Amino acid sequence: MLTERQKFILTLVIHEYTRTAAPVGSKNLVEQYNLEMSPATVRNEMAVLTDLGYLRQPHTSAGRVPTEEGYRYFVGRLLRETELPDATRRMISHQFYQTRHDIDEWMRLAASVLAHQARAASLVTAPHPERARLKHLELISTRGRQVLMVLVTAGGGIHQRLLTLPEPVQQEQLSETAARVTQLLQGKTADEVTQMRGQLHGLDEDVVDWVVEDMNQADSLTSGEVYLDGLTNVLAEPEFSASSEARRALRLLEERSLLYDLLSRTVLNANIGGVQVLIGGEGAWDELRQCSMVLARYGAPGVVTGTLGVLGPIRMSYGRAISTVRFIASLLSDMVAESLGD
Amino acid sequence: MLTERQKFILTLVIHEYTRTAAPVGSKNLVEQYNLEMSPATVRNEMAVLTDLGYLRQPHTSAGRVPTEEGYRYFVGRLLRETELPDATRRMISHQFYQTRHDIDEWMRLAASVLAHQARAASLVTAPHPERARLKHLELISTRGRQVLMVLVTAGGGIHQRLLTLPEPVQQEQLSETAARVTQLLQGKTADEVTQMRGQLHGLDEDVVDWVVEDMNQADSLTSGEVYLDGLTNVLAEPEFSASSEARRALRLLEERSLLYDLLSRTVLNANIGGVQVLIGGEGAWDELRQCSMVLARYGAPGVVTGTLGVLGPIRMSYGRAISTVRFIASLLSDMVAESLGD
DNA sequence: TTTAGCACTCTCAATATCAGAGTGCTAAAA
DNA sequence: TTTTAGCACTCTGATATTGAGAGTGCTAAA
Numbered sequence: 228m229l230t231e232r233q234k235f236i237l238t239l240v241i242h243e244y245t246r247t248a249a250p251v252g253s254k255n256l257v258e259q260y261n262l263e264m265s266p267a268t269v270r271n272e273m274a275v276l277t278d279l280g281y282l283r284q285p286h287t288s289a290g291r292v293p294t295e296e297g298y299r300y301f302v303g304r305l306l307r308e309t310e311l312p313d314a315t316r317r318m319i320s321h322q323f324y325q326t327r328h329d330i331d332e333w334m335r336l337a338a339s340v341l342a343h344q345a346r347a348a349s350l351v352t353a354p355h356p357e358r359a360r361l362k363h364l365e366l367i368s369t370r371g372r373q374v375l376m377v378l379v380t381a382g383g384g385i386h387q388r389l390l391t392l393p394e395p396v397q398q399e400q401l402s403e404t405a406a407r408v409t410q411l412l413q414g415k416t417a418d419e420v421t422q423m424r425g426q427l428h429g430l431d432e433d434v435v436d437w438v439v440e441d442m443n444q445a446d447s448l449t450s451g452e453v454y455l456d457g458l459t460n461v462l463a464e465p466e467f468s469a470s471s472e473a474r475r476a477l478r479l480l481e482e483r484s485l486l487y488d489l490l491s492r493t494v495l496n497a498n499i500g501g502v503q504v505l506i507g508g509e510g511a512w513d514e515l516r517q518c519s520m521v522l523a524r525y526g527a528p529g530v531v532t533g534t535l536g537v538l539g540p541i542r543m544s545y546g547r548a549i550s551t552v553r554f555i556a557s558l559l560s561d562m563v564a565e566s567l568g569d
Numbered sequence: 570m571l572t573e574r575q576k577f578i579l580t581l582v583i584h585e586y587t588r589t590a591a592p593v594g595s596k597n598l599v600e601q602y603n604l605e606m607s608p609a610t611v612r613n614e615m616a617v618l619t620d621l622g623y624l625r626q627p628h629t630s631a632g633r634v635p636t637e638e639g640y641r642y643f644v645g646r647l648l649r650e651t652e653l654p655d656a657t658r659r660m661i662s663h664q665f666y667q668t669r670h671d672i673d674e675w676m677r678l679a680a681s682v683l684a685h686q687a688r689a690a691s692l693v694t695a696p697h698p699e700r701a702r703l704k705h706l707e708l709i710s711t712r713g714r715q716v717l718m719v720l721v722t723a724g725g726g727i728h729q730r731l732l733t734l735p736e737p738v739q740q741e742q743l744s745e746t747a748a749r750v751t752q753l754l755q756g757k758t759a760d761e762v763t764q765m766r767g768q769l770h771g772l773d774e775d776v777v778d779w780v781v782e783d784m785n786q787a788d789s790l791t792s793g794e795v796y797l798d799g800l801t802n803v804l805a806e807p808e809f810s811a812s813s814e815a816r817r818a819l820r821l822l823e824e825r826s827l828l829y830d831l832l833s834r835t836v837l838n839a840n841i842g843g844v845q846v847l848i849g850g851e852g853a854w855d856e857l858r859q860c861s862m863v864l865a866r867y868g869a870p871g872v873v874t875g876t877l878g879v880l881g882p883i884r885m886s887y888g889r890a891i892s893t894v895r896f897i898a899s900l901l902s903d904m905v906a907e908s909l910g911d
Numbered sequence: 912t913t914t915a916g917c918a919c920t921c922t923c924a925a926t927a928t929c930a931g932a933g934t935g936c937t938a939a940a941a
Numbered sequence: 942t943t944t945t946a947g948c949a950c951t952c953t954g955a956t957a958t959t960g961a962g963a964g965t966g967c968t969a970a971a
Contacts, residue, residue: 252933265945270934288934288951327786328731367705367721373908375725379709383717387727389670389908402748444669452673458800459823462816474804481801566715566731594964607914612965630920630965
């Protein structure tokens with residue numbers, strides 16, 4: 228158990244290190260923050276914190292740097308959660324409500340705001356149904372045997388696909404089929420639809436097959452866009468000027484399969500509203516050894532959910548990141564809820 | 570006018586420099602390529618090329634580095650266009666034809682293949698109608714007064730938007746309205762639609778207004794996604810290890826407004842099938858001073874077109890980049906043509 | 912016209928030096 | 942018992958020095 232003063236000093240060291248990215252020494256700390264104690268006292272406390280594994284010295288006779296353990300303690304126990312300033316929140320909300328009601332646009336905006344506010348790279352995944360349920364189906368003749376199938380799922384997801392029919396079909400007949408199938412399958416999941424095949428035949432049957440295929444695809448986690456922004460923010464950080472570390476981290480964001488793996492293993496079991504903090508890859512992701520992520524889910528629990536978060540250097544400002552992520556997540560949840568109808 | 574030998578040496582210098590990223594000296598060149606002449610001869614020729622502005626010396630008594638002018642000469646006159654190996658082309662085609670017929674998926678795949686083949690960052694913009702023409706309109710009730718409007722334009726573009734009506738309307742009535750409006754406006758551009766307002770009233774009128782708004786948005790160049798890939802490829806290049814240069818270049822790709830400006834000023838007046846090469850920003854784009862881009866348009870001329878290309882260091886392999894860009898552009902053109910019906 | 916020879920230049924890596932910042936310990940002060 | 946002043950010691954990072962290596966341009970011979 229740390230004394231109050233030790234907690235205080237740990238906080239200060241972390242704060243100072245986030246600011247300067249350089250090991251922080253006792254004398255410096257006392258001067259910077261006008262502490263009421265001598266550097267020697269600070270040194271003693273620092274020695275204790277070092278023994279406990281919360282700080283470490285890059286070399287004998289250098290200042291102290293927070294360890295990952297130190298950050299975890301800080302984030303878990305010392306960081307008092309703050310909210311974004313009222314003005315900022317209003318400004319951000321305003322931007323969202325000004326946007327056309329277009330999911331795509333929301334995602335982009337969310338990524339952009341996250342990146343700016345947290346001054347880090349940001350990622351946002353589109354809201355994703357727990358199990359896609361059909362809301363509406365449309366078949367649109369393009370030319371000859373080509374047909375564009377547009378599938379709307381509950382929650383507002385849209386999936387399109389170009390089909391080639393065995394023989395040309397009039398638009399009118401296509402519309403009828405679409406209407407019939409919509410009627411029949413509305414509100415059903417892919418699995419439920421699969422069970423009620425056999426009662427169908429001809430064009431309808433083929434269409435239903437395609438619908439199932441599309442909905443299964445929609446169900447798979449790896450579908451859908453990931454919106455990134457602010458990648459250059461993380462490149463600007465001094466610890467990434469060596470660039471090879473930066474590459475590894477950015478590759479994680481670029482390589483969708485890696486990213487999905489990460490998201491599915493961490494954030495999927497989190498609650499809506501809860502913010503998860505991943506410090507230094509938590510030993511599991513080598514690419515993130517130099518990075519931290521702050522992640523949250525948003526959406527309507529059990530219906531559609533998405534993930535969003537930021538990625539920055541370990542010495543990122545967790546306070547700012549967490550409050551931003553939390554706010555944007557709740558904002559997006561509201562937007563989604565509203566678009567579902569309320 | 571250069572002698573054949575000078576052209577040959579320029580080519581070799583460029584080749585060697587792309588390979589090693591270090592200034593290339595006469596002796597080294599002779600050894601590497603088993604030239605039938607002495608280093609002194611090569612030195613003399615290099616001196617001529619330097620006088621002509623095609624090579625330069627970073628410092629007295631260092632090897633030679635190609636200037637931008639040198640690259641331009643090379644790309645314009647010396648580079649004999651090659652095609653990707655047959656096997657590679659078949660493999661890539663195969664990947665495309667295996668994909669669901671989903672524009673989104675194609676774009677992603679194109680970006681990915683470009684990045685891999687050219688070993689550079691890639692960008693692909695979705696095909697964009699010269700002037701969007703309405704193909705189909707759908708109105709889908711979500712709940713209460715919320716209505717999802719789905720608008721399909723000729724060329725397969727899909728735009729969605731969430732509307733709030735003044736009062737609840739039944740799905741049935743919405744479908745009727747949608748069908749009516751589709752009937753009326755099919756094949757029309759936003760401008761043409763605007764001219765025929767006044768003949769309408771009630772819900773129809775509102776819907777038409779929204780359609781016009783959406784189609785105008787679709788017309789504006791800045792709409793639509795830009796697909797990026799392989800950003801980490803360019804970070805891996807030694808000239809960007811200093812990272813601040815890399816940041817500037819990547820910012821161009823991230824900041825959509827900058828990117829659109831670039832694309833609109835360069836590639837929009839290019840022909841389909843033509844590949845444009847931008848070397849060192851051509852003096853106009855400061856962010857690209859250290860970079861080159863190889864760009865092309867694809868699509869059906871006069872109907873829908875998109876842009877794609879790669880971004881790499883100035884010393885990228887232009888041969889590989891150009892042949893890849895050309896191939897993918899023609900492939901995407903085929904895909905688009907096919908999806909338009911043929 | 913080409914090439915061998917040579918003096919000269921410039922970079923880059925390795926090495927040495929040194930001020931500055933920080934530490935831990937001890938002993939005195941509170 | 943806790944805090945602090947003092948001090949010897951350590952390590953880094955900036956700066957300067959040096960020397961090998963690579964490359965050049967020029968001249969004169971082939």
